[in-house]
Amino acid sequence: MSDLTTPAAYTLEDFRGSRKRMRTEHLVRAVLFLAALLSIVISVLIVASLVGEAWTFVSQVEAASLWSDGWFPRRGIYDIKTLLTGTLIVTVIAMAVAMPLGLGAAIYLSEYAPAGVRKLLKPVLEILAGIPSVVLGFFALTFLSPVIVQRLSSEATQFNIAAAGIGVGILTIPLVASISEDAMRSVPAALREASYGLGARKITTTIRVVIPAAVSGLVAAFIVAVSRAIGETMVVFIAAGATGGSLFSTDPFKPGQTMTAAIASQAAGTDQVRGAGLTFQSLFFVALLLFAITLVLNVLAGRFVQRVRQAY
């Protein structure tokens, strides 16, 4: 009872708990902070390891060899536009496959599908997202190339950019579907109800109300998918041929090279990156380019996703 009458007997120290608890608390906090900080260290390491060798490449390479007619790093021919064109073609084909299918699936799942169907289909799409890219590479080479691409063009070779592009597209369908669906589901039901209240049909509501309201998210889905397609390596590496080097080509039915596949194919086969002169450094240059492009796209996509979140 006397305790209650003399509250002044307590000091702040009494509420702090034992010193051991405090010590643990500080120690844990420090360790967790280091874990979080590691991500920044990794980013710094990525940039540092890329920039050093890339700079060696840029400062020593002959300017003429950067604009010739192919990518043959072991022979000192580093035509960047060959890789950029190959990457662009693969990305365009991939988006032509992934955007309609992914968006269609997203609209269906978000607006049309009954709850039961949705619950069944979402995991299937997630499993599609889990397929390793080497598997899709082999699928592109042994199925998509003979069954689809070589029927579209009798000129098509076994290894071709088009099959690789379709493979990359299949790989990005789940990504497009999941980001777009998230965006459309975050559109408030009140907007749909208002539209129905005015007598609009479901298709009108979907196309004229839900999609415009979610457009930032759909743009984000597109950008993330493009970034993913640009960064995809193994499908192109396996299905597009052109290991080692590639002539400049804009024909999707012929073998070709992308930035990612160019990096991987220099390292493969020989078990080790080697070659004349600047071969090793050229990989770092291409990787830095790739890193910069995907970084810009990802930051951009982040902005668009943010916009959806702020709007609703």
Add this chain to the structure above:
Amino acid sequence: MALTTPAAQVGAIVPEQVRRQLTGRRSDTAGRIFQAVLIGAVAASVAVLGVLVYDMVQTGSGTLTGRLGDFLTGSLRSQPGESGLLQGLRGTFYIGVFTVVFAFPIGVGAAIYLEEYASKSRLSRFIDLNIRNLAGVPSVVYGILGLAIFVKALGSFTGPSSQGRSLISAGLTLAILVLPIVIITASEALRAVPGSLREAGYGVGATRWEVTRDHVLPYAAPGILTGTVLALARAMGEAAPLILVGAVTGFLSGGTELDPTTLGDRFTAMPIIITTWAGRPGPEWEQATAAAIVVLLVVVLLANAVAILLRNHYEKKRG
């Protein structure tokens, strides 16, 4: 009472009459076509998965039924009919181990810091943004990182006998690759923990770490586990970074025993074997590749399916 009986009828008949009066005889053709197109898109996406799995099982069935035991326990050979996956399975197993040992604790720790400890300062927002961007970095760039750091710079530690082109380098590279995925999914799981749980803990005098350890983490455990399994599946399916850190694409002697003292030696992994075999000509190699793919898919898709089911189960339970 009078109101209840017609109400049942209203539910069944009136909306249908109202709808007919409003739409008249017009049928919603555009709407039906649109819906059919959407269903077509979903069906095509699902069909791709079906065709892919069917095609692989079909092509690989000869090898899988003919000599499954031999196929799983044999080494890489020059003949497709004799080659086995053991060295690749071992490599992939250890890559999984590295992911769990490094990416899991560090990733969950970082997520705990960001969600439970960090104030919304500029630094924590920067870390957050940085992690999101890291998740979007192409895997081949992580391979370059592994090549520069673990193979070239730290080669004498990661593999004295293999010039750094070892399972240690590969495992660490892939652990770094999946770290952002672990952090992001763990953060989401932590964010889903109700605030009242924390407040109750603080209310009885627990410290932040005590609340996190005893109440927040157990509640978030299924979500964190799901994310980790997905990250594990991703790591086991990656090939591009392994090519850069020097996985053996030709033939490999040794590399069949699980002995961890050989982690510094040359190595190969399942996705690398598939890539190499896919590049070899002839239907026999095609069969062997498809069979290897089925083995990899069983491992990876099973992990994915378990993770997804686990998550859905807990989501449902908590409403």
